[in-house]
Amino acid sequence: MNKSKWLYFWGLLITVAIIVISCHHLPPSKSSVTIKLSGWGGSPVEQKLLKQVLQDFEVKHPNIKVKYEVISDQYMDVIKTRLIGEAAPDVFYLDALEAPFLMSQNVLEPLDNYITPEFDLADFEENLLNSFKYQKHIYGLPKDYSTLALFYNKKAFSKAGLDSPPNTWNELRSYSQQLTGKLNKYGFGESPELARQAYKIKAYGGKIVDKKGNATFASESGLKGLNLVIDQYQKERTSVLKSDVGASSGSDMFGQGKVSMVIEGNWAIPYLQETFPQIDFATAEVPTINNKKGTMVYTVAYVMNKQTKHKQAAWKLISYLTGKEGMEKWTGKGFALPTRKSVAEKLGYDQDNFRSALVAGVDYATPWQVGKYPAAIANNFDNQFISALLGEQPLNQAMLRAENNANQQIKMME
Known part of the structure; x- marks a missing residue:
C-alpha cells in the first residue's frame, strides 16, 4: 500500500474514532x-x-x-x-x-x-x-x-296552529293538550328520573340535598315542582313515559313520532339526524317554571x-x-x-x-350533583317517584319514603 493510501486509511480511522467518542459523550435523549x-x-x-x-x-x-x-x-x-x-x-x-x-x-x-x-x-x-x-x-x-333543551316537532306544531315554542310550563301543558291526538298520540314525552327533575324541585325553592349531604327533596316547596309532572300525566293525560310507548329513550319516542315534544340534551341532535332524518325538529330553552329559568347540566x-x-x-x-x-x-x-x-x-x-x-342554559342550569352518595339519593327518588306517577301512592308519601330510605342508607355508609 503506497503512502497516500496509508494516509487516507488512517485519516478515515481517526474520523470514525472521533465520531464514536463524540456520540459516547452526548447527553442521553429523554426517555419516553x-x-x-x-x-x-x-x-x-x-x-x-x-x-x-x-x-x-x-x-x-x-x-x-x-x-x-x-x-x-x-x-x-x-x-x-x-x-x-x-x-x-x-x-x-x-x-x-x-x-x-x-x-x-x-x-x-x-x-x-x-x-x-x-x-x-x-x-x-x-x-x-x-x-x-x-x-x-x-x-x-x-x-x-x-344541558337540556326543549325539542319540538315543527310539523306537529304547524298542524296544531302553533307557530312558536312555549315559554312557560303552563304554556307547555296547554300546548300538550292541543298537540295530543293530532299528528302524534301525545303532546309531551316525560323522563321521570331525578337527573331530569331536579330543576323543577329547585324552581319553587326546594333542594335535593342539604349541606350535610342528606336527602331533602320531600319538602313542601320541592313537591310543588313535582306535582306539575303528576298532574299532567295523571289528570290531563297529555304526557307519556318511554315505557308506555315501547321506546328506549326520550329521543327515541320523539323520533318515532309518539310525542310532539321532549326535553333532551345535545346527544339527541346527532341521534335524531342519523336515525330519524325525516323528523323536522327545532329546539328552544326549557320553559320557565314559577317565573324562573331552569334546566340541568x-x-x-x-x-x-x-x-x-x-x-x-x-x-x-x-x-x-x-x-x-x-x-x-x-x-x-x-x-x-x-x-x-x-x-x-x-x-x-x-x-x-x-x-x-x-x-344559553349553562349559566342558570342545575348541575347534576347530589352529594357524596348519589346512588342512595337517585335510586330511592326514582323508585318512589315512578310509583307516585303511576298512581300507586300519593306523591308526598312517596317522596317522604324515598327521603327516609336514602338518609338511612347514607347514615350506614358514613
Whole structure:
C-alpha cells in the first residue's frame, strides 16, 4: 500500500474514532413516558375522534405516549377498585355526579399548582368548573357538557296552529293538550328520573340535598315542582313515559313520532339526524317554571390519579385535552359542547340553530350533583317517584319514603 493510501486509511480511522467518542459523550435523549388514560366508551365516531386528538397530542409531545383504555362496564366500580389497589390509570374521566365522593377521599391530585395564567382558567364556564372544586382546590377540568333543551316537532306544531315554542310550563301543558291526538298520540314525552327533575324541585325553592349531604327533596316547596309532572300525566293525560310507548329513550319516542315534544340534551341532535332524518325538529330553552329559568347540566372532567408517577406528563395531557386547541378538535364535530367560552364562540355554537338553546342554559342550569352518595339519593327518588306517577301512592308519601330510605342508607355508609 503506497503512502497516500496509508494516509487516507488512517485519516478515515481517526474520523470514525472521533465520531464514536463524540456520540459516547452526548447527553442521553429523554426517555419516553407512557400515560394511561381511561374512560367509558362513546359512539364509534366519538372514539375515532378522541384517538385522533390523542395522536395530535403525541405529535406535539414525542416523549409522551398515551395508552387509551375503554372501560365499558361498571366504570366507577372499576376505577374505585383500582384506586384502592393503587393500580388506577394516570388520568381518567370523572362524572360530576361521582366527583364529590372521590374528591373527599384524597385519591385525586389537586391541579391548582399546575395551572398557569397562560392556561386561562377564567375561560371555563364557571358553573361547570365549580362541580370539580372541593375545599378550595380544583380536582378536575371539565372536558365537555350538555344541558337540556326543549325539542319540538315543527310539523306537529304547524298542524296544531302553533307557530312558536312555549315559554312557560303552563304554556307547555296547554300546548300538550292541543298537540295530543293530532299528528302524534301525545303532546309531551316525560323522563321521570331525578337527573331530569331536579330543576323543577329547585324552581319553587326546594333542594335535593342539604349541606350535610342528606336527602331533602320531600319538602313542601320541592313537591310543588313535582306535582306539575303528576298532574299532567295523571289528570290531563297529555304526557307519556318511554315505557308506555315501547321506546328506549326520550329521543327515541320523539323520533318515532309518539310525542310532539321532549326535553333532551345535545346527544339527541346527532341521534335524531342519523336515525330519524325525516323528523323536522327545532329546539328552544326549557320553559320557565314559577317565573324562573331552569334546566340541568351534565359534565365530565379529566382528573389525575394522586398516585401517578408521571405527574408532569399527566398534566401535559390534561392541559392539552382541556386547552383551547385540544378542546376545539374534540368538540368541533358537535357531539359534545365545549366547556371553554372562547371555543364555543369560535365554533359558533351560541348561534347554532340546534345548539344555541343548550348553550344559553349553562349559566342558570342545575348541575347534576347530589352529594357524596348519589346512588342512595337517585335510586330511592326514582323508585318512589315512578310509583307516585303511576298512581300507586300519593306523591308526598312517596317522596317522604324515598327521603327516609336514602338518609338511612347514607347514615350506614358514613
